[in-house]
Amino acid sequence: MGEKAHDVEERTLVLPVRVDATPRGAIERAAELLRAGRLVAFPTETVYGLGADATNAAAVERIFAAKERPYSDPLIVHVPDAGAVRTVARDAPGIVAALGERFWPGPLTLILRRAAVIPGIVAAGGDTVGVRVPDHAVARALLEAAGVPVAAPSANRFMHTSPTTAAHVLADLAGRIACVLDAGPCAVGVESTVLDVTANPPRVLRPGGVTLEALREVAPDTRGPDGLFAPRSDDAEGAAARAPGQMERHYAPRTRLVVFDAQGERALAAVRAEVEAALGQGERVGALLPDDEAEALAGLMIAVARLGPGDDLAGITRRLYAALRELDAAGLDVIVAHTFGTSGMGLALWDRLRRAAGGALRAV
């Protein structure tokens, strides 16, 4: 094995920027690093991405080394506007214009046929490429200044929780990347929806920031994620072999996580029983809950991360990963949580909570 980029310690430059992409000097500096084949973490509306020049195979290889990510997991290519899609994809089915018009810039990644300018390493050697136009002024300014398409997975180590702040990025990747643009917390909080439009009808590969309901307003025959509700193994390698990047254990804290597939009173009762049983075993316990439910458990000796009002799914989504990281850093034996249904943003939350729990939810 050759020397990996992450074996080489480098000082990671932290460049603060405002959400309106000023000062301009920070953007220019980061764009220069990208053009030089270096790794730059940057904010998007979903999560922070770890960017490299997508046309430079050696630069893209550094992403895999820094994240310790297997080459079998393909990367998303980011472009500044819908017009630039034709520079990275060979052809776009008719539906792409309509989807781009409605959802770009925004948290939607489209799987298209890969153009030759994008090296195979970006796409796990496959014939397709994921493309997205992010809705964050800093990301778009960076893409424009760099003048190259930017391959960027989430800026976390492989299988860890995705970063929604620059501090999260540094916790995983300081010393392994050249630079991070720090523009504060991300607005959406989970990754983009990945939609395969090379399939007919289009198929959601990963639920995310654009809901299935919204997609169906533009492409009514869109299929939901395959086998989402079927029981699966949590064998990461087996799952990886079945579908690149769709590992069951993903977005995961190191602490054991128990997630009940329920809401409301039933969920709260199940959480309370689990918490009390764990406390009875002498375990250190944490709970990830909406504010009102956190109040209801206030008498128990547990660490609680609050997700905001229970009826605000966008707010819960925005806070989820930071809350998971916070509890994961608290030295606990177990974290207890529950799902938020499967409609609207509930589906992405359901998916991420299930993966964070190792692929299995607890029935109530």
Ligand code: TXA
């Ligand atoms: O919101 C996001 O999508 C963030 C920000 C940085 O843009 N990026 C992100 O990238 O979440 P990553 O690498 O963590 O997740 C990309 C997912 C992977 O699960 C991968 O399998 C899938 O997209 N993907 C990428 N290219 C693909 C392709 N050609 N075919 C099928 N799936 C693909």
Ligand code: MG
């Ligand atoms: Mg990721």
